[in-house]
Amino acid sequence: MPVNFHIPDTRDIHPVKGVQIGIASAGIKKPGKKDITVFRFTPGTQVAGVFTTNRFCAAPVQICKKRLAVRQNIEALLINTGNANAGTGEQGYQDALTTSAALAQALAIHDDQVLPFSTGVILEPLPVDKILPAIPQAVSHLADNEWFNAAHSIMTTDTVPKIASKQLQLGGQTVTITGISKGAGMIRPNMATMLGFMATDAAIEAEVLQKITTEIANKSFNRITVDGDTSTNDSFIIAATGQSGVAPAVDSEDFKTLYAALTDIAKELAQKIIRDAEGATKFITVQIEQAKTSEEALKIAYAIAHSPLVKTAFFASDPNLGRILAAIGYAGVTDLDTSQLELYLGDVLVAKDGGRNPAYREEQGQAVMNEAEILVRVVLHRGAITETVYTCDFSHDYVSINADYRS
Amino acid sequence: MPVNFHIPDTRDIHPVKGVQIGIASAGIKKPGKKDITVFRFTPGTQVAGVFTTNRFCAAPVQICKKRLAVRQNIEALLINTGNANAGTGEQGYQDALTTSAALAQALAIHDDQVLPFSTGVILEPLPVDKILPAIPQAVSHLADNEWFNAAHSIMTTDTVPKIASKQLQLGGQTVTITGISKGAGMIRPNMATMLGFMATDAAIEAEVLQKITTEIANKSFNRITVDGDTSTNDSFIIAATGQSGVAPAVDSEDFKTLYAALTDIAKELAQKIIRDAEGATKFITVQIEQAKTSEEALKIAYAIAHSPLVKTAFFASDPNLGRILAAIGYAGVTDLDTSQLELYLGDVLVAKDGGRNPAYREEQGQAVMNEAEILVRVVLHRGAITETVYTCDFSHDYVSINADYRS
Numbered sequence: 001m002p003v004n005f006h007i008p009d010t011r012d013i014h015p016v017k018g019v020q021i022g023i024a025s026a027g028i029k030k031p032g033k034k035d036i037t038v039f040r041f042t043p044g045t046q047v048a049g050v051f052t053t054n055r056f057c058a059a060p061v062q063i064c065k066k067r068l069a070v071r072q073n074i075e076a077l078l079i080n081t082g083n084a085n086a087g088t089g090e091q092g093y094q095d096a097l098t099t100s101a102a103l104a105q106a107l108a109i110h111d112d113q114v115l116p117f118s119t120g121v122i123l124e125p126l127p128v129d130k131i132l133p134a135i136p137q138a139v140s141h142l143a144d145n146e147w148f149n150a151a152h153s154i155m156t157t158d159t160v161p162k163i164a165s166k167q168l169q170l171g172g173q174t175v176t177i178t179g180i181s182k183g184a185g186m187i188r189p190n191m192a193t194m195l196g197f198m199a200t201d202a203a204i205e206a207e208v209l210q211k212i213t214t215e216i217a218n219k220s221f222n223r224i225t226v227d228g229d230t231s232t233n234d235s236f237i238i239a240a241t242g243q244s245g246v247a248p249a250v251d252s253e254d255f256k257t258l259y260a261a262l263t264d265i266a267k268e269l270a271q272k273i274i275r276d277a278e279g280a281t282k283f284i285t286v287q288i289e290q291a292k293t294s295e296e297a298l299k300i301a302y303a304i305a306h307s308p309l310v311k312t313a314f315f316a317s318d319p320n321l322g323r324i325l326a327a328i329g330y331a332g333v334t335d336l337d338t339s340q341l342e343l344y345l346g347d348v349l350v351a352k353d354g355g356r357n358p359a360y361r362e363e364q365g366q367a368v369m370n371e372a373e374i375l376v377r378v379v380l381h382r383g384a385i386t387e388t389v390y391t392c393d394f395s396h397d398y399v400s401i402n403a404d405y406r407s
Numbered sequence: 408m409p410v411n412f413h414i415p416d417t418r419d420i421h422p423v424k425g426v427q428i429g430i431a432s433a434g435i436k437k438p439g440k441k442d443i444t445v446f447r448f449t450p451g452t453q454v455a456g457v458f459t460t461n462r463f464c465a466a467p468v469q470i471c472k473k474r475l476a477v478r479q480n481i482e483a484l485l486i487n488t489g490n491a492n493a494g495t496g497e498q499g500y501q502d503a504l505t506t507s508a509a510l511a512q513a514l515a516i517h518d519d520q521v522l523p524f525s526t527g528v529i530l531e532p533l534p535v536d537k538i539l540p541a542i543p544q545a546v547s548h549l550a551d552n553e554w555f556n557a558a559h560s561i562m563t564t565d566t567v568p569k570i571a572s573k574q575l576q577l578g579g580q581t582v583t584i585t586g587i588s589k590g591a592g593m594i595r596p597n598m599a600t601m602l603g604f605m606a607t608d609a610a611i612e613a614e615v616l617q618k619i620t621t622e623i624a625n626k627s628f629n630r631i632t633v634d635g636d637t638s639t640n641d642s643f644i645i646a647a648t649g650q651s652g653v654a655p656a657v658d659s660e661d662f663k664t665l666y667a668a669l670t671d672i673a674k675e676l677a678q679k680i681i682r683d684a685e686g687a688t689k690f691i692t693v694q695i696e697q698a699k700t701s702e703e704a705l706k707i708a709y710a711i712a713h714s715p716l717v718k719t720a721f722f723a724s725d726p727n728l729g730r731i732l733a734a735i736g737y738a739g740v741t742d743l744d745t746s747q748l749e750l751y752l753g754d755v756l757v758a759k760d761g762g763r764n765p766a767y768r769e770e771q772g773q774a775v776m777n778e779a780e781i782l783v784r785v786v787l788h789r790g791a792i793t794e795t796v797y798t799c800d801f802s803h804d805y806v807s808i809n810a811d812y813r814s
Contacts, residue, residue: 056736089762122729322529355496
C-alpha cells in the first residue's frame with residue numbers, strides 16, 4: 001500500500017493550455033491495458049529534458065538527446081509502457097525511429113519534432129507491429145483534459161497514478177502547471193527519473209527552460225532512491241507552451257514564483273514515486289546538515305538510504321540504529337570525525353560523542369519507528385551545506401514484486 | 408540453507424603448533440551459548456591484521472590497530488560475540504581495555520599483547536560484567552584442537568561454522584594452515600571481514616606477514632559482498648607461530664607455495680561467508696574480464712553484485728538479464744562503450760553489440776539460472792585486467808532475518 005499517498009480529485013487537475021493528450025492500447029504486455037500515450041504541443045512550445053546517465057541508455061533516450069540538442073521545435077511525445085527498448089542495440093534504435101516517424105506522419109509534423117519514451121522490461125525487442133496501429137488511435141483521442149488517464153497509462157509496477165497540478169496568479173493572469181510521473185523500482189535517478197512529464201502554459205525561453213529543468217531535477221527526481229538501481233530509461237521533461245500569455249522575465253519576482261511552483265510540482269511527483277515504491281511501508285527523509293560539501297552530504301545520505309540493513313530495520317519498525325552509524329561510517333567521507341556528529345531520529349537525539357546519547361531511551365526510538373513518515377537527521381558540524389534524500393523501507397513485497405516481475 | 412557448503416570432517420582440521428584455543432559462555436545474548444573465544448600464541452609468533460575502513464570502527468578495532476602498529480609481541484586474542492562494541496564512544500574504548508587487560512592478567516602477559524575483537528549489535532554498551540568472569544574459564548579450557556569449536560563460538564547470524572585447514576610439505580617438513588571466519592550480513596569488507604582468523608606454524612617475518620596479509624585480504628575477504636554494508640568490526644588476522652621449524656625465504660619457491668596455500672584458505676573462508684549469507688539460495692561469481700584498470704572492473708562487478716534487482720532475479724531463477732546490463736551501465740565507468748562488451752551467463756553469450764545476442768534463447772538463460780552456482784562474466788575489451796567478486800541472491804529470508812535481528 002502506498003504511504004500517505006494523495007490522489008488529487010480530478011477537478012483539481014488543471015489542463016494546460018497548448019497541451020493535448022491521447023491514449024490507446026497496443027497490447028504490449030496485457031491485452032486491453034492502455035500502454036500508448038501521445039502528447040501534442042501547440043507550435044512554439046519550448047521543451048527541455050534531462051535523461052539517465054546510464055551507459056546502457058535506452059534507444060529512445062539517445063534519440064531524445066539528439067533531437068533536443070539541435071533545438072528542433074518539439075511538438076509531440078510518444079510514450080509506451082511494457083517494453084523499455086533498452087539493451088536492444090541498433091535494431092532498438094531503428095525501432096524507436098520507426099515508431100516516432102509514425103506519430104510524426106499522423107500529426108503531419110517532421111520526424112525530428114517527436115520525442116520517444118519507453119518503459120518496461122530491458123533486453124527484449126520493441127514490439128513495433130503492435131505499437132504502429134495504436135498510434136493513430138491515440139491521435140484520434142487527443143483531448144485537453146487527459147492528464148489523469150495519462151498518469152494511469154504510463155504505469156508499470158506502480159500501484160497508483162502519480163499526478164500533481166497547480167495554478168498560480170502571475171501579473172494578474174492564471175498560469176497552470178501540471179505533471180505526471182511513474183516509477184516504483186529501479187529508482188536512483190541520476191539526471192531524472194523514468195518518467196516525469198510536466199507542462200506549463202507560461203512562456204519560458206529555450207535556454208532558460210533547459211537550465212531550470214536541470215536544476216529542478218536536482219532538487220526533486222535526483223534526490224530519491226528506492227533500490228539504488230539507476231534505470232536505463234530515466235527521462236524528465238518540462239514543456240512550456242506560453243499559451244497563458246504570461247512570459248515573466250528571468251530574475252523577476254514572477255519568474256521566481258513560477259520557478260518555485262515548478263519545483264514544488266516536481267518534488268511532489270518525485271516523492272510520489274517513493275510513496276508508491278515497490279513494497280514500501282514507510283516514507284523516509286534523510287537529511288544531512290552542516291556538511292562541508294554537497295558531495296559529502298549526498299555520500300552519507302545515499303549510504304543510509306541504500307543500506308539493505310537500515311531499510312529492513314525500518315520495515316520491522318526496529319530502532320536498530322547502530323546500522324545507521326555503520327552506514328555513515330562507510331559512506332566514503334575519509335576524514336569524518338565520528339565523535340563530532342549527531343544522529344537524530346525525528347526529534348530524538350540518538351547518538352553523539354561517537355556513541356549513544358546517554359539520555360536516549362529505546363522507547364523514544366521505537367515511538368518514531370512506529371510512524372509511517374520518518375525523518376533521519378545527521379548533523380555533521382563540518383560546514384553549512386544541507387542535502388535531503390527521500391527513500392523507503394525494504395520489505396518482503398519488494399522481493400516478491402521483483403522476483404515475479406516477468407511472470 | 409547454505410549453498411553447497413562443505414563442513415570438513417574434524418579429522419581434516421589440523422591444529423597449528425604454537426596455537427591454543429579456549430572457549431567459554433558469558434551469556435551475552437543467550438544463556439549457555441559459547442560467546443567468548445581466547446587464542447593463545449606461543450612467544451615469538453608474528454601476528455598481522457587488516458581492519459575495516461568504516462569511520463565508525465569499533466573500539467576493539469581501534470585498539471588492535473594501535474597495538475599492531477607498535478609491533479608488540481602479540482600473544483593472545485580475545486573475541487566476544489553478541490555485542491559489537493561499536494558506536495559506543497569513549498566508554499566502549501575503556502571497556503575493551505578492561506576486558507583485554509583481564510585476559511592479559513589471566514595469561515600473565517602485558518595488556519598490549521592482547522588483541523580484542525567484538526561482533527554483534529552496534530550502539531549498545533559492552534556487558535563487561537558478564538565477560539570478565541568468563542575469561543578465566545576460557546583460559547582454563549585452552550587446548551590445541553579447539554578450532555572447530557572456535558568456529559562455532561564466533562557465529563552470530565551464521566548458520567554453519569566456517570573453517571578451512573590444509574597441510575603442505577615444505578623442505579621435507581609439514582606446515583599447517585588453519586583458519587576460521589564468521590559473517591552472514593553487513594558484509595562488504597573493505598579491508599577484511601568480520602571476522603577471519605588464520606594461523607600457520609611456518610615462520611614469517613613481521614613485515615612480510617603484514618604485507619601478505621593485506622594482499623591476501625584483497626584476493627579473498629575484500630572480494631565478497633552480501634548487502635554492500637561495510638561492517639564496523641571487520642578484522643582479519645594471520646598468525647605465524649614458526650613452530651613447524653619451516654621458515655622459507657621470501658621469493659623462494661617454498662614461500663610461493665606457502666603464500667598460495669594461505670591465499671587458498673583465505674578464499675575458502677571468504678567464500679564460505681557467501682555460501683552461508685543471510686537468506687542466500689545461490690552462490691554467484693561475478694567476473695569482469697579485459698578491463699582497463701582494476702578500479703573499473705570492481706566498479707562494474709560491485710554494481711552487479713549490489714543491485715537488489717539483479718539479486719532478486721537470481722532468487723527467482725528468472726533470466727531477467729536486462730537488469731545486469733542496467734547495472735553495468737550505471738556502474739560509473741563514464742567512457743564505457745556498451746556496443747563493445749559481451750555478457751555471458753555461465754557459458755551462454757547473452758548480449759553483444761549493445762543488445763541481445765540474436766542466437767540467445769530464453770531456455771539457455773533459464774537453464775543456468777536454475778543452478779545453485781552461477782557465473783556472470785562481462786568481457787569489456789578495454790584492457791588486460793580481470794577482477795572477480797563473490798556474492799549471493801536476495802531472498803525473503805534476508806528481509807526476515809534482518810527485520811527480526813534484535814528480537
